[in-house]
Amino acid sequence: MSIQFGDMCSLLLREHFGKTAEAIHKELRWGPKTFKLIVSGCKLPPSLVKRALSVLIQYNFVRFEPGRIPTVAEYILLPENIVLLLRFPRYLTIINEKYGAPSKLIVETILKNGNSTASKTIVSVWKQLQTGILENYKDGVTGVRDAFRVLVNKQYLSALKIPAQDEKNERVPQISQDESEIARMPEIDASILNKMEAGEPVAAPDADIYWKCNVDRFHQDMRDSIMVEAIRSRIDGHAAFFMEVLLKKMYLRTEGWATQSNPVPILEIKEETEHRNPHLTQYLDQYIKIMDEDSCNFIRRSGEGTSGSVFINFDKAFQSLASATIESIVEHRFGPKAARIFRLVRFKKYIDQDQLQKLAMIPDKEAKQLTYKLIQGSFLHMHELKKSSTAGPSKNFYLLHVDFNQVVHVVLDMCYKAIYNTLSRTEHETMENMRLIEKFDKLNTIASNMKAQGEDPEYIAQLLEEWITPPERTLLSTVEVMIEKLRLAELYMEETILVLNLYSFYASASMKEKLKKREK
Amino acid sequence: MSENNLEINSQLLLGYIAASGPSGCFNDDVEKAMPNLSNEERVSAINHLISKRLIDIYQSGSKLGYKTRAPENEPADLAGADTEEKIVYGIIKEAGNKGIWMRDIRLKSNLQPNVLNKVLKSLENKKLIKAVKSVSAYKKKVYMLFELEPDSTLTGGSWYSDQDFESEFVDVLNQQCYRYLIELRQKHESDPSSVKKGPLALYNLSSAHPTQVCKFITDLGISKVPLSDEDIRTILDTLLYDGKVERKVTLGGDFTYRAVNPLIDAPGLVKLPCGICSVINECHLGGSASPLSCPYLKTWGEKPIIKVQMED
Numbered sequence: 001m002s003i004q005f006g007d008m009c010s011l012l013l014r015e016h017f018g019k020t021a022e023a024i025h026k027e028l029r030w031g032p033k034t035f036k037l038i039v040s041g042c043k044l045p046p047s048l049v050k051r052a053l054s055v056l057i058q059y060n061f062v063r064f065e066p067g068r069i070p071t072v073a074e075y076i077l078l079p080e081n082i083v084l085l086l087r088f089p090r091y092l093t094i095i096n097e098k099y100g101a102p103s104k105l106i107v108e109t110i111l112k113n114g115n116s117t118a119s120k121t122i123v124s125v126w127k128q129l130q131t132g133i134l135e136n137y138k139d140g141v142t143g144v145r146d147a148f149r150v151l152v153n154k155q156y157l158s159a160l161k162i163p164a165q166d167e168k169n170e171r172v173p174q175i176s177q178d179e180s181e182i183a184r185m186p187e188i189d190a191s192i193l194n195k196m197e198a199g200e201p202v203a204a205p206d207a208d209i210y211w212k213c214n215v216d217r218f219h220q221d222m223r224d225s226i227m228v229e230a231i232r233s234r235i236d237g238h239a240a241f242f243m244e245v246l247l248k249k250m251y252l253r254t255e256g257w258a259t260q261s262n263p264v265p266i267l268e269i270k271e272e273t274e275h276r277n278p279h280l281t282q283y284l285d286q287y288i289k290i291m292d293e294d295s296c297n298f299i300r301r302s303g304e305g306t307s308g309s310v311f312i313n314f315d316k317a318f319q320s321l322a323s324a325t326i327e328s329i330v331e332h333r334f335g336p337k338a339a340r341i342f343r344l345v346r347f348k349k350y351i352d353q354d355q356l357q358k359l360a361m362i363p364d365k366e367a368k369q370l371t372y373k374l375i376q377g378s379f380l381h382m383h384e385l386k387k388s389s390t391a392g393p394s395k396n397f398y399l400l401h402v403d404f405n406q407v408v409h410v411v412l413d414m415c416y417k418a419i420y421n422t423l424s425r426t427e428h429e430t431m432e433n434m435r436l437i438e439k440f441d442k443l444n445t446i447a448s449n450m451k452a453q454g455e456d457p458e459y460i461a462q463l464l465e466e467w468i469t470p471p472e473r474t475l476l477s478t479v480e481v482m483i484e485k486l487r488l489a490e491l492y493m494e495e496t497i498l499v500l501n502l503y504s505f506y507a508s509a510s511m512k513e514k515l516k517k518r519e520k
Numbered sequence: 521m522s523e524n525n526l527e528i529n530s531q532l533l534l535g536y537i538a539a540s541g542p543s544g545c546f547n548d549d550v551e552k553a554m555p556n557l558s559n560e561e562r563v564s565a566i567n568h569l570i571s572k573r574l575i576d577i578y579q580s581g582s583k584l585g586y587k588t589r590a591p592e593n594e595p596a597d598l599a600g601a602d603t604e605e606k607i608v609y610g611i612i613k614e615a616g617n618k619g620i621w622m623r624d625i626r627l628k629s630n631l632q633p634n635v636l637n638k639v640l641k642s643l644e645n646k647k648l649i650k651a652v653k654s655v656s657a658y659k660k661k662v663y664m665l666f667e668l669e670p671d672s673t674l675t676g677g678s679w680y681s682d683q684d685f686e687s688e689f690v691d692v693l694n695q696q697c698y699r700y701l702i703e704l705r706q707k708h709e710s711d712p713s714s715v716k717k718g719p720l721a722l723y724n725l726s727s728a729h730p731t732q733v734c735k736f737i738t739d740l741g742i743s744k745v746p747l748s749d750e751d752i753r754t755i756l757d758t759l760l761y762d763g764k765v766e767r768k769v770t771l772g773g774d775f776t777y778r779a780v781n782p783l784i785d786a787p788g789l790v791k792l793p794c795g796i797c798s799v800i801n802e803c804h805l806g807g808s809a810s811p812l813s814c815p816y817l818k819t820w821g822e823k824p825i826i827k828v829q830m831e832d
Contacts, residue, residue, distance in 0.1 A: 492788025
């Protein structure tokens with residue numbers, strides 16, 4: 001974990017969970033600690049630390065396990081989960097697009113609570129729905145329940161592991177789970193839900209089954225949409241549709257996170273596309289050929305004609321996606337000529353400076369300057385080749401090359417740093433203009449109260465106009481725009497992080513597979 | 521030994537050496553072939569031939585060898601020149617259109633630097649040789665015969681004029697080649713009859729061979745120098761490294777080029793000033809560059825969001 005990553009996580013926790021959570025993060029950042037050590041480290045009252053720690057555990061940002069002394073738990077930070085806070089808005093958009101607003105509310109409730117039982121979630125969503133935030137919602141509480149069930153069946157929600165009843169170690173519960181339990185949704189009767197809503201004391205049938213969002217499932221959706229969009233911009237809409245169908249078919253026979261999918265028969269895809277996209281069906285073979293030969297390497301074909309099949313190569317696909325991302329970043333940071341040098345070096349693997357200048361068709365001086373800038377930014381690396389140990393310095397060759405994994409790390413750190421900057425800037429802007437924002441909020445409350453009391457809306461508008469001076473209004477709108485923009489930038493940056501993370505994941509997974517094969 | 525005898529011996533010797541081809545023959549071979557010649561006779565005959573510049577003497581290992589000298593048609597100006605000039609002229613001529621460096625001339629001719637300088641000057645004045653600057657080394661001057669066209673390694677090919685790399689010219693060509701490819705693709709994509717042929721045909725139609733691009737560039741008339749297919753290929757390769765085109769090998773082993781769209785849009789990182797900030801590594805809370813006081817973030821944040829951004 002890099003410093004930039006840690007800093008960003010700490011700021012994220014402060015923003016969403018307050019200063020205590022940040023203090024705990026600071027304690028756990030460099031390794032697991034026991035409760036006593038945390039308390040003594042952050043110099044806060046133990047009761048407060050306990051509360052904050054349990055909140056963090058509930059959100060799966062911290063886990064615990066028996067430490068060196070088996071009866072004392074050690075708390076371990078899970079920073080890779082903290083960074084997911086940035087993705088929450090995206091999860092909600094995905095669900096909203098796929099299953100509609102009630103499902104989005106369910107996911108939102110669970111995300112907000114970290115985890116929750118089905119009945120509680122359903123009741124809470126139903127209460128929100130009754131206030132009329134959604135127009136034309138008529139399915140009632142059972143509709144919410146069915147939406148919940150769909151989410152469970154589609155694996156967007158998964159059951160939380162429950163502490164096992166272990167007699168031996170009462171102080172540190174072991175987490176265990178029966179595999180078959182994961183995706184089973186208990187039957188909840190509508191009458192019970194109604195009673196719960198009314199506040200009557202009833203025993204919910206699922207009181208001990210807690211649900212959380214299965215982020216892996218969301219990430220699969222995000223990965224698929226990245227790939228489909230990439231194909232759309234590279235080739236065309238028909239090819240993107242093909243990719244979509246292919247991904248859907250892939251899930252039937254391949255594990256979601258495999259580096260390579262199992263082959264999908266072309267015939268099966270043809271059946272699927274026949275009614276929905278005649279253009280694609282007619283030229284399916286040609287589209288497959290084009291995608292197969294494209295340098296992005298998303299799919300590979302095996303076998304000829306209609307009896308053949310295609311498989312998706314996630315490893316290669318994300319390699320090209322990450323390359324495209326980083327090349328684009330180089331282009332924006334250092335200019336198009338630097339991007340040319342960067343690509344050229346990657347293309348040639350190892351290359352001499354002179355050769356590079358000739359191939360890139362860039363004047364020597366400029367080429368040298370750009371190369372050194374790239375080296376300074378750790379985008380290019382120098383490889384020294386000694387001809388002989390005794391010879392003078394002129395006998396050595398300096399070959400340029402790109403250590404891509406390292407570049408990915410550099411860019412990821414840059415992303416974390418940038419998000420850290422946006423977060424701190426947002427906080428700063430809010431603090432600076434706190435008085436103004438508070439005043440504005442207060443006035444708005446007063447105005448809405450007056451409206452409720454039946455005052456003339458024109459009169460209220462006039463009053464508001466008087467209460468807020470024009471300079472205040474402009475300042476407020478600038479601050480609002482600034483904060484909104486920073487938030488938006490966070491979302492965009494998060495996408496870059498996702499692509500690079502997926503690349504790292506697939507690269508290491510395929511490396512492991514290769515090693516395993518060699519061992520055999 | 522009469523003059524007449526020497527003449528005959530020389531003729532015999534020359535005949536033998538000429539018969540042994542351009543690589544010449546060794547001294548031992550000559551001895552064996554003409555046993556009736558005494559050593560003195562042979563030496564004087566060889567000396568006679570050398571002084572008449574009919575044969576050359578050379579050394580291979582420890583053996584001496586002779587070969588005939590190609591008949592030179594020396595320029596008229598050189599006729600009155602002294603031996604040093606003739607030797608230097610010969611060395612420069614040998615180097616061909618690649619030219620030869622002054623130091624190498626000195627080593628080959630064993631002349632003193634100041635003498636050599638004088639000789640070179642006088643040859644240059646007579647317009648027999650010329651000095652050419654090389655693009656690979658800025659200060660390096662090489663000499664070659666006046667009438668020769670310098671090799672492309674010296675001039676750098678079409679991309680150099682007077683040792684200067686014409687980056688603007690290359691940039692313009694780069695843009696025009698890209699324009700050609702992208703227009704070619706758009707033309708076919710918007711043409712319904714091409715679309716009807718299927719995506720693969722469309723793909724092939726929008727690919728172009730360097731010859732096609734070369735013709736387009738020549739027709740445009742932006743280049744004063746004639747450009748070869750090879751030149752255009754180097755330009756197209758820069759487009760490949762720009763990530764704007766894709767190269768494909770055809771069955772004949774040729775390359776075709778085709779404009780492609782990038783795989784993804786500008787990544788999120790560069791949508792924020794931090795992504796292109798050059799001092800991001802020095803940026804800390806409380807540092808001289810700090811996110812709280814960053815002027816780039818300020819000016820960026822003040823601009824209202826463009827609606828297009830909101831939609832996606």
